[in-house]
Amino acid sequence: MTARYLLWMLLIATASCGCNSRNEAKVEAKPKSLETLDVEVIEVELSSWPQVVRSQGSLYADEQTVVGAKVAGRVAQVHGDVGDLLKFNDPLVTLDQEDFLLQVEQAEAQLLQARSSVGLLEGDPVEKLDPTNAPPVRQERALWQESQSSLERIASLRDQNAISQGEYDVAAAEERVAEARYASAVNGVREKIALIQVRQVELAVARERLKDAIIRVPMDGFVLNRLVAPGTFVAVGQPVATIVRTNPLRFRGKIPERYSQSIAVGQSLSVKIESVTEPRDATITRVSPALDQQSRALTFEALIENENQVLRAGLFAQAEVVTDPDAVALVVPESAISEFAGATKAWKVVDVVTQEQEVRIGERRGNAVQVVQGLSAGDLILRDAEQGRVGKVNSAIAPQASLPSDAPIAAM
Template identity: 35%
Template sequence: MLLASPACKSEYPASGQQKVPGAGGGGEARPVKVAHVEQMPVGASVNVTGTLAAQDVATLSIKVPGRLSTVTVDLGSVVRRGQTVAQVEQQDYKLRVQQAEAALQQARARLGLQPQGDDDTFDPEVTGTVRQARAVLEEARQNRERVRALVESGVVARAEYEAADASFKVAQGKYQDAVEEIRNRQALLAQRRTELSLARQALADTVVVAPFDGLVQEKRASVGEYLGAAAPVVTIVRVNPLRFRGEVPERDAATVRAGQPVRVTVEGDRGLYSGRIVRLSPTINQENRVLVVEAEIANPGGLRPGGFARAEIVTNSGDVAVTVPANAVVTFAGIEKVITVENGKAKEKPITTGRRAETWTEILSGINVGEAVVLDPGNLQSGQPVNVVE
């Protein structure tokens, strides 16, 4: 394990502080169990404190004004993404949709399209208005050409050609007007289509839905209230994963990187929660000389945002340390020792310890790899005969 915790220590006096039967080399040998000092991969880590925060916090607001008709959640309610949490009265918005649909059908009919349908594409030349204007224009053109031939033959006066030409130009203008009219109707159709989309969107906006899985942190409106646009209804939080925000001392900042494993514990909870560093501040805080880091922590249940937490950031998972079992360490008057066996007798050795876990303690100096240390030495003292048992 890499989680740092106080090692199990035996609080008994050192040699010379208490006399027991068999001390000093005489008496019956005491049976003891031993373990050997060994090297083991324990990993390097940095311990930090910090605060748990929700991954996301969202205050859900109603997008359109209206009287609140439904609120389906309350404080602490579990919500799922896409779930309806509130709704305002819809009758007015449904009527607006019907009105927009009728206006759209009318605009389609004026263009010769079926009232129902989503395809608004058409050829302006096939509309009745344009066809009629084009027929008049074609007739005027043919009449002008006929009169021109008669004028050139000397059959009719030139004044008749000028009259026919004027009629042609009038028909040409009416044709252009007809095309422009159809274009205006086409633009009106597009406008009516947009108005219908807006009416339908307003109807959809009468419903408030959850944007993610989470819990209701606060209910901010009640059924029967008239709410304006953007009025808050509920606040929800995403609690899985949680966000851990901690401060790494400047001396350890260089060893911390994004992606490193993190193990989090909180007061009153025996669980160990795992995650990874996801964000680091680009600068060291000049006031307290710390690096702010954030980690995402899996939270299947139990942890609450806002709580105080301790975290162990594993900076080197392959680090090797000299260790002994935690129950081999004896502490008296602030001095840490282990008891070894030499020539059938107990012998105390002062040690310097480093990192600790529930089952092991790191030895920095005082004893070598391979030496045997007594487990649970209790009141065993130097010089006391011992008998190593399995």
């Protein structure tokens, strides 16, 4: 009886302990009350986010030319060195002119000789010279007229049977010879007139060679390098210096094939130049008609003003081309996004309770971030993700617009 009583008491005690344990577990499982967060909440909205294409490239001189010698000669003087600014037609290199001066004097003497042979005085234009009035022609014409008169007299004597037929034939032959000499004299004068024209051209060539002995700058620009020094003998066509024009400069960049149809002449772009603080605004002026077959990229150019010569050719630059100025996107402040251990998140407010929301972001422009995935227009998020934690948002705080609609495009 006693043993059975003890067994029942043990079972009742064990059951009582189990119930108490379960009751205590239920008490501990009750959720704690959420912390009230005094944070700023903003509403995700579509904002102006112009579509841009980024490109890398370099600045090139507007024009670059290698200046060569038109005549051969020895360098007497170099007028420009590296970095010198020269104006159009300024002397760049002067060759020894002694030989060219002698050639001019020789051509002048030969022309004077040719003009004197036909009786042209200094200053008389050769175009007004009548070949029939030249002294040699007048002489032959006089002899021909004399033979004609003699032939007429002999013909009259022959009619009177005063002379024989043989004497008449001799006079007639002399008259024909005189006529031929007259025609030859006229042709000779015409030949000398043509020779005068040849001598005039030779003189012009000699003077041009003398002028070419001074090699001049073909455009306004800087001397990029010089290739000769006094005493150097240069051949025809040999380079003497390189001239570059750096106002304006050409930005030349490339864009991938997938954006090739969105680039056109007249589109605006912002160029960020290495070592220059402020970006430069420019406009596309040229677009290549074909893609590069190796890189599958399209080349384009834009002109950048450089009147004060601050920029230099060869500088590296990055550009943003605005292809769709009316595009929109979900944009939030950079402070609303947290990044840790490769995860990008925002704190989203659902039924006044905050919770973490993983997002995927796109471009960053200034303090604005484009949200590609994870949020929708109208969602509420915390403005400052660093204050984010699970809690209940103070309902007294009203949602605010995240960004103005005209969020700027930051230069690269």
